[in-house]
Amino acid sequence: MKTIMANSSSHDSFSFSKRYNNYFNFNKNTKHNHNQHQEEEDDHHQILTVNPPKHKHTTVVSVSKLRSAIALSFGIRTRSCRVLGTIFGHRRGHVHFSVQTEGSAKPMFLVELAMPTTALVREMASGVARIALECERGEKKKKKGELNEEGIWRSYCNGKKYGIAHRFECGAEEWRILRAVGPITVGAGVLPGIEEGGGEGEVMFMRARFERVVGSKDSEAFYMINPDGVGGPELSIFLLRV
Numbered sequence: 001m002k003t004i005m006a007n008s009s010s011h012d013s014f015s016f017s018k019r020y021n022n023y024f025n026f027n028k029n030t031k032h033n034h035n036q037h038q039e040e041e042d043d044h045h046q047i048l049t050v051n052p053p054k055h056k057h058t059t060v061v062s063v064s065k066l067r068s069a070i071a072l073s074f075g076i077r078t079r080s081c082r083v084l085g086t087i088f089g090h091r092r093g094h095v096h097f098s099v100q101t102e103g104s105a106k107p108m109f110l111v112e113l114a115m116p117t118t119a120l121v122r123e124m125a126s127g128v129a130r131i132a133l134e135c136e137r138g139e140k141k142k143k144k145g146e147l148n149e150e151g152i153w154r155s156y157c158n159g160k161k162y163g164i165a166h167r168f169e170c171g172a173e174e175w176r177i178l179r180a181v182g183p184i185t186v187g188a189g190v191l192p193g194i195e196e197g198g199g200e201g202e203v204m205f206m207r208a209r210f211e212r213v214v215g216s217k218d219s220e221a222f223y224m225i226n227p228d229g230v231g232g233p234e235l236s237i238f239l240l241r242v
Helices: 058-074 117-125 172-180
Strands: 005-007 045-047 079-090 094-100 109-116 128-135 152-157 160-167 187-191 203-216 219-225 234-241
Touching: 079 117, 079 172, 079 219, 094 117, 094 172, 109 117, 109 128, 109 152, 117 128, 117 152
Parallel strands: 128 234
Antiparallel strands: 005 045, 079 094, 079 203, 094 109, 109 160, 128 152, 152 160, 187 203, 203 219, 219 234
16 A cells, blocks of 8 residues: 555554645644554555544534524533544545544545545645535425435535535445545555556545534534644535525
């Protein structure tokens, strides 16, 4: 793999290569948790991960303050929980966003945006990326399902329109990617493409914990949580039924 990897016999620290570390603008000084048990990817290499700290940090506090401000302003009773989010896409393909309760669980929300992967990398290089997905409310008489069950979304990033996004069920290719990054809690890198069968080449990914905030049956948001003391991009994803 070309992703976050090191020879287990000679590397003790969590590191990215210069080429891959800058893809999603993660801080280069991220350190590996020495006490974390690692599962070997093969006989020679090992995927290294970083666990977010158990204590609250600045990002969480900021999210909590924002959520409280929204609730006070609009009288909204919010609910929140932690989820595992993975953003991935072929280098010349489109962005995918997956939400799981844990690494081995079936995605509760999986969507493909019309936004090119390279475009998201450029937006995140600025330090802030806000993705908004909007779906139609539909007929008033028709019973509405869960927001994350909606199939078609208009997508925007930092105010720019990026066409239509589609929700879909996790297939064999998506499972291959999610299982490959399964041991990773926080990190970014590149997975090799499938050499046989005309694959699309390398897959860029970023994986992190997100705080899922449900404002109502028609609105929710996902706020990426950066590890304590680690600089990184601010990423928020909003779902809205209008």
